[in-house]
Amino acid sequence: MIRVGIAGVGNVASALVQGVEYVKQGGKVPGLLNLDYKPEEIEVVLALDIDARKVGKRLSQAIFERPNVVEKYVDVNNDVTVLRGPTLDGMEGILSNVIEEAEERPVDVPEVLRENRVDVLLNLLPTGANKASEYYAESSLKAGSAFINASPSPIVEKFEDDFKKIGVPLLGDDLISQIGGTALHSGIINFLEARGVKVTRSYQIDISGTTETLITLEDWRKEMKKRIKSSYISSQQDGVEVVAGTSDYVQFLGDRRVSYMVIEGEYALGAKVRIDISMKSLDGPNAVAPLLDLIRLAKLLKIKGVGGSPPQVCSHFFKGYPRGRAGDTKAVLQSYLEGLK
The missing domain is CATH 3.30.360.10 (Dihydrodipicolinate Reductase; domain 2)
Structure with missing residues (x-):
């Protein structure tokens, strides 16, 4: 099993959680990589948010709360309770009119990552929540969890060396949609x-x-x-x-x-x-396939002791990674994965 934590229970989280349930029910997601770990082995064991409409609720319910707008595709069987994360810069500007800030005290994120034995933490925070994104990256470092930064916050440049030192993958920044x-x-x-x-x-x-x-x-x-x-x-x-x-x-x-x-x-x-x-x-379903691949890749790289941000992975899945003239990134990725066997 791949134990996954989610920071930000928004639209992408809603689509991903439904995608995980979909494959567990026998559904097929086209275009996925052929890896040792299967999509149905993914289990979301931790979810964090700051919105009062989501915090304290089961994840299966929270993913359909406002302001989320992703449709319901499957019945989700996940009783994980959404925990209160830190606000930091998550309420700046327009977000202060969108989010109803929860009154609960934020949890100690490194501690709950360790308690839940989280293999991979996904950062699904909105554009511009840079301080919050950095906090979750630092928390992953402390807990030894792999970190996937789907947001545009510049995390790889700042933390890649730190993750490389402890042999834990850091994949980012700014996810490329499957067909966006x-x-x-x-x-x-x-x-x-x-x-x-x-x-x-x-x-x-x-x-x-x-x-x-x-x-x-x-x-x-x-x-x-x-x-x-x-x-x-x-x-x-x-x-x-x-x-x-x-x-x-x-x-x-x-x-x-x-x-x-x-x-x-x-x-x-x-x-x-x-x-x-x-x-x-x-929009939501566009993130499902790449995230299902990235979660499994992060687990694989972690098991292999590959720390930091392998360019063969990041240049294929993320807009914010320095690419140069990347060429056929899928072929480069496949060749890299063959070398890991």
Whole structure:
């Protein structure tokens, strides 16, 4: 069994917990890596949040509380009680109007990680909760738990050496969705490059009704997301002018996400090409497959004594990891995993 802790019982947590239950019931999630550990071996044994509507409730109930908007796909059988985590910077700006802060005293996170023998702690906090993300990373270090940072907070650069010293993996930053706008956008640029097209400029706009989209209306959070997304996409080809980032919040969309992409380039004789794309997806489920893989990878790396942030893993799963010209990251990852056997 892989014992997992979750920091932040939001929309991604809701989709992941349902995804874990789905595979336990015999459901299949396409695209998963073939690893020694199976998805059905994942068990969420700890959950932490700061919202009064979630703290103190069973995880199976808390994942459907507001402001979560992910739909119910399966009946979840998990009686873990959501514990009160530290607030730190988790209530800044718009979040103070979204979250109903729990009155309970925060638990000692390193202690509860050890008590619950947590193998892997997932950081699913919102964009901009940097102090809280750092606290959970430090707690994982103290407890010896692997840490997966799905948020854009810059954790790998700050803590990689510390995790490497104790032989525990730290995977991050900023999760790439299975079929999100950023993944599709960069994939098209890769395709054009393979066909000899010089991509000159590109932009991406995302619209959704989730809390994460709402809070990125704040300029400083928007710039944080835009910087990471734009850097990730532009790394596919030199000299590409890229602007990418969430642009607006539409409440009735709920977990639905609409992504618009425009890509312009040149090919033979300076001829111009322009691609306009609209993609509609569901935000929560987009995180399920990569997280199921990452949890199992984190456990595998921990057992093998591989500490820190292996680039072969992080460059494939995260937007915020320094990639350079990464090429076919899936092939690089597969080759790396073969070497671990």
